[in-house]
Amino acid sequence: MRRKQSAALFAAAQTLLPGGVDSPVRAFKSVGGDPVFIERGKGAWLYDVDGNRYIDYVCSWGPLILGHAHPEVVAAVQQAAALGTSFGAPTARETELATRVHMAMPAVEMIRFVNSGTEATMSALRLARAATGRSGILKFDGCYHGHADMLLVSAGSGVATLGLPDSPGVPASATAHTLVAPFNDLTAVREILESRPGEIAAIIVEPVGGNAGVLVPQPGFLDGLRTLATEHGILLVFDEVMTGFRIARGGAQERYGLRPDLVCLGKVLGGGLPVGAYGGRRDLMQMVAPAGPVYQAGTLSGNPLAMAAGMATLAALSREGVYEGLERQTTSLTDGLATLAAKYGVPWYGARVGSMFSGFLTDGPVRNFSEARRSDTELFARFHRAMLDQGVYLAPSQFEAGFVSTAHTADVIEETLAAADAAFDAIQE
Numbered sequence: 001m002r003r004k005q006s007a008a009l010f011a012a013a014q015t016l017l018p019g020g021v022d023s024p025v026r027a028f029k030s031v032g033g034d035p036v037f038i039e040r041g042k043g044a045w046l047y048d049v050d051g052n053r054y055i056d057y058v059c060s061w062g063p064l065i066l067g068h069a070h071p072e073v074v075a076a077v078q079q080a081a082a083l084g085t086s087f088g089a090p091t092a093r094e095t096e097l098a099t100r101v102h103m104a105m106p107a108v109e110m111i112r113f114v115n116s117g118t119e120a121t122m123s124a125l126r127l128a129r130a131a132t133g134r135s136g137i138l139k140f141d142g143c144y145h146g147h148a149d150m151l152l153v154s155a156g157s158g159v160a161t162l163g164l165p166d167s168p169g170v171p172a173s174a175t176a177h178t179l180v181a182p183f184n185d186l187t188a189v190r191e192i193l194e195s196r197p198g199e200i201a202a203i204i205v206e207p208v209g210g211n212a213g214v215l216v217p218q219p220g221f222l223d224g225l226r227t228l229a230t231e232h233g234i235l236l237v238f239d240e241v242m243t244g245f246r247i248a249r250g251g252a253q254e255r256y257g258l259r260p261d262l263v264c265l266g267k268v269l270g271g272g273l274p275v276g277a278y279g280g281r282r283d284l285m286q287m288v289a290p291a292g293p294v295y296q297a298g299t300l301s302g303n304p305l306a307m308a309a310g311m312a313t314l315a316a317l318s319r320e321g322v323y324e325g326l327e328r329q330t331t332s333l334t335d336g337l338a339t340l341a342a343k344y345g346v347p348w349y350g351a352r353v354g355s356m357f358s359g360f361l362t363d364g365p366v367r368n369f370s371e372a373r374r375s376d377t378e379l380f381a382r383f384h385r386a387m388l389d390q391g392v393y394l395a396p397s398q399f400e401a402g403f404v405s406t407a408h409t410a411d412v413i414e415e416t417l418a419a420a421d422a423a424f425d426a427i428q429e
Ligand SMILES: *Cc1c(COP(=O)(O)O)cnc(C)c1O
Pocket: 115, 116, 117, 118, 119, 121, 144, 145, 146, 147, 206, 210, 211, 239, 240, 241, 242, 266, 267, 276
């Protein structure tokens, strides 16, 4: 498969954009080769500037649960745009979207819309610190919560694949209050909490890890966090930027039947436009300015285009059977991939929750980031290139989740598995 135009565009981009991209993992560094420059997307398909097409399992890193250019989302955005793209003044759309979120996630009693997941987590943690009068934050190894200074510690995929333990430019003082425990390790959490009584404001967790490849919470882990947080007067923050509206309509809180104190949202919530949000207990959210003293603001927050795309997306997701369909197609994909890996004797540990999936090239199990790191990343790079040449666009890192959309029909999955059969065969040589 020729990608001459992509190579030329990448060369040009590198003269003006650092690494040729606006977000690191897009540059394909960990799998080698040039990134694919996209011309357009439709449904499950991506079309590149060289006229090649690919079945897309990145889906813009999660937001596009309805696939590319879904007609209802496009129409909603067009209609909103014609009426003005931003006012910096309240609109009815914000309350409408807030209502939908609250209906799906009862724990979100009040919400503040922002523009990215990064903004959502940093604002939620500011609020948690204000509400508790404490400074400490406990996060998990391999969990990514955006690129705010205080959270750029053991932050999974983007950072890990570049081999940067942390980032230069983050002063030690910014992360001095950030503690890290292994995912799925309640004993480690308990020890940290007991050794620092009264210091920790919040436990922030991706309830299903999605930025180290998919890390499935072991039975009891999330419940244990809920119990420990309550016991220690700590707020439990679910970072559902990836899992919200993805692994169930009500996210991980619905799937696992838990009630976090604060919730961070993004990705699917914006239907492909830049949106984040944080919300949760009313008494806490009432502390956010101007209702309360915790400052947080945004020029384009709650803007009409993003609200329209979010509304159209959540409306489509509220139809009967949508999540069952996603679950079914994703299961046939992951079962099929595991069968093929076994056929070719490739080490494979499949992890899936809802329509998020990973295939770790290791015999597994993978319950935390250090186990994920046992994967054969060199073999993954070859598999990734082989899949690309077969017309399947996977995330260009072993440590990123894959996503299935409602546009990935049984036919699309079947075509993917035929491509995977050829790709596994190709990497034998
Ligand atoms: C993507 C992601 C973020 C960051 O969101 P941005 O919109 O990229 O800033 C935060 N948390 C989780 C769990 C994510 O997957």
